[in-house]
Amino acid sequence: MADNVNQPPHYNQSGIECIDAIQAATGDGFEYYLQGNILKYMWRYRYKNKTEDLKKAQWYLNKLIEVKDDSQSILDFGD
Numbered sequence: 001m002a003d004n005v006n007q008p009p010h011y012n013q014s015g016i017e018c019i020d021a022i023q024a025a026t027g028d029g030f031e032y033y034l035q036g037n038i039l040k041y042m043w044r045y046r047y048k049n050k051t052e053d054l055k056k057a058q059w060y061l062n063k064l065i066e067v068k069d070d071s072q073s074i075l076d077f078g079d
Contacts, residue, residue, distance in 0.1 A: 005055045019063070034064040 002009050011018035023030045037060040045053035 005052060005059055023067075031064060031067060034060050034067070038064070 022033060026033055038057050041053045041057035041060065045051075045057070049056075
């Protein structure tokens with residue numbers, strides 16, 4: 001059964017995850033992209049996919065935390 005939250009098969013073509021391509025294409029704007037998706041899934045969860053949308057919001061929040069932790073590690077390493 002497909003995992004539509006953590007690894008939707010339709011977001012992986014030729015071994016490239018869509019989220020990785022978006023991150024590469026948006027650079028510094030990637031954090032705003034993640035924030036927008038968190039908001040979108042929180043906004044609609046009651047009306048569309050219920051718990052699945054909450055899990056998607058959580059996935060994007062976890063990704064944002066990962067990005068922030070990674071950027072902080074780079075800054076800390078430079079000190």
